[in-house]
Amino acid sequence: MKGNRNRTVNFMGVMLMGITAMVILLSCAGNTRGIAQQIEKDTLQRNNDTISVVAVGDMMLGSAYPTKVNLPPDDAIGSFKNVKTFLKGDIVFGNLEGCFLNKGKSTKCKDTTGNSCFAFRMPERYGSIYKDAGFNLLSIANNHVGDFGDAGRKRSSAILDSLDIKYAGLTSKPYTIFKKDSTIYAFCAFSPNDHTLSITNIDSARQLVAALKQQANIVIVSFHGGAEGSRFEHVTRADEIFYEENRGNVYAFAHAVIDAGADLVLGHGPHVTRAVEVYKNKFIAYSLGNFCTYGMFNLKGPNGTAPLLNIKLNSGGDFLYAEVVSVKQDKINRLRVDTAHMAFKKIISLTNTDFPSNRLVFADQSIRLKEN
Numbered sequence: 001m002k003g004n005r006n007r008t009v010n011f012m013g014v015m016l017m018g019i020t021a022m023v024i025l026l027s028c029a030g031n032t033r034g035i036a037q038q039i040e041k042d043t044l045q046r047n048n049d050t051i052s053v054v055a056v057g058d059m060m061l062g063s064a065y066p067t068k069v070n071l072p073p074d075d076a077i078g079s080f081k082n083v084k085t086f087l088k089g090d091i092v093f094g095n096l097e098g099c100f101l102n103k104g105k106s107t108k109c110k111d112t113t114g115n116s117c118f119a120f121r122m123p124e125r126y127g128s129i130y131k132d133a134g135f136n137l138l139s140i141a142n143n144h145v146g147d148f149g150d151a152g153r154k155r156s157s158a159i160l161d162s163l164d165i166k167y168a169g170l171t172s173k174p175y176t177i178f179k180k181d182s183t184i185y186a187f188c189a190f191s192p193n194d195h196t197l198s199i200t201n202i203d204s205a206r207q208l209v210a211a212l213k214q215q216a217n218i219v220i221v222s223f224h225g226g227a228e229g230s231r232f233e234h235v236t237r238a239d240e241i242f243y244e245e246n247r248g249n250v251y252a253f254a255h256a257v258i259d260a261g262a263d264l265v266l267g268h269g270p271h272v273t274r275a276v277e278v279y280k281n282k283f284i285a286y287s288l289g290n291f292c293t294y295g296m297f298n299l300k301g302p303n304g305t306a307p308l309l310n311i312k313l314n315s316g317g318d319f320l321y322a323e324v325v326s327v328k329q330d331k332i333n334r335l336r337v338d339t340a341h342m343a344f345k346k347i348i349s350l351t352n353t354d355f356p357s358n359r360l361v362f363a364d365q366s367i368r369l370k371e372n
């Protein structure tokens with residue numbers, strides 16, 4: 001949380017006098033130490049100007065299309081139950097890989113009876129599951145938000161508005177600006193897909209981010225880009241062509257938006273975890289993988305593990321450190337914590353391979369900057 005330092009110093013003085021008075025009083029009651037410690041802890045928490053951004057990748061809790069076979073047996077109520085304790089921060093972010101819509105057919109699918117149709121519409125009641133889990137910021141720039149055309153895009157937007165979950169990424173909703181605990185955040189999201197902000201038009205991305213930086217303390221940029229699958233774990237620093245589609249040069253994109261003023265870049269789309277980087281003191285996650293994806297998603301090997309990052313920024317948006325909770329999922333056991341820490345190990349090996357001169361230290365499920 002951001003704070004005015006002068007005010008904080010004055011506030012500290014007043015608080016310290018208050019604490020001293022309380023300690024004297026409480027020592028009469030013979031219970032000094034425990035309560036004084038608690039007061040000291042509360043004071044420290046109030047003066048803490050660190051911003052925490054919890055970030056995860058793709059989420060699609062189950063699709064009622066083409067058939068209800070692709071809805072989970074608990075109707076998705078327990079989707080996040082094993083990780084809920086970690087979904088707490090000033091910002092809790094993920095990519096909504098689908099739309100909310102109760103009815104309708106997709107023109108994307110020739111075969112509406114079999115398993116070859118990758119068009120996702122989550123029942124509208126699933127919106128509140130994200131809200132209850134703690135999500136307050138979602139990207140809707142991706143290759144599935146438009147699976148049911150305008151109807152899906154509009155209904156999803158209306159549901160997120162009604163839940164007061166901030167979102168952006170459509171050409172009709174390119175960014176969102178909001179205030180939380182005295183910090184003004186701006187958020188925008190990009191992908192290679194129709195009706196979303198283009199990841200391949202780097203010039204216009206740069207212009208938008210520069211304009212947002214004029215209006216906000218912290219600018220968060222999300223992208224859904226890069227080729228998909230376990231053969232595409234590396235950041236190539238080139239355009240990635242997949243299914244004859246240019247899915248962006250995620251390295252050039254991330255650097256360009258940071259040059260323009262972005263404080264944090266959160267990538268997803270490859271369905272596997274990729275490297276992280278700190279560029280000009282700003283943190284980039286190149287792919288956060290499949291976080292919570294039910295139904296027709298490949299969850300084998302690296303597709304079934306993902307990181308949940310808790311990224312700490314200072315009030316100027318510079319990277320302080322990140323905690324990494326590794327998670328895994330399969331169709332039976334669903335999403336849960338991975339005590340083998342596979343996603344964290346993957347981040348370490350890919351970052352050291354793709355960014356060999358990085359100045360990061362990976363230890364105890366955390367990512368920190370090397371001391372000078």
Ligand SMILES: [Zn+2]
Binds near residue numbers: 097
């Ligand atoms: Zn996708």
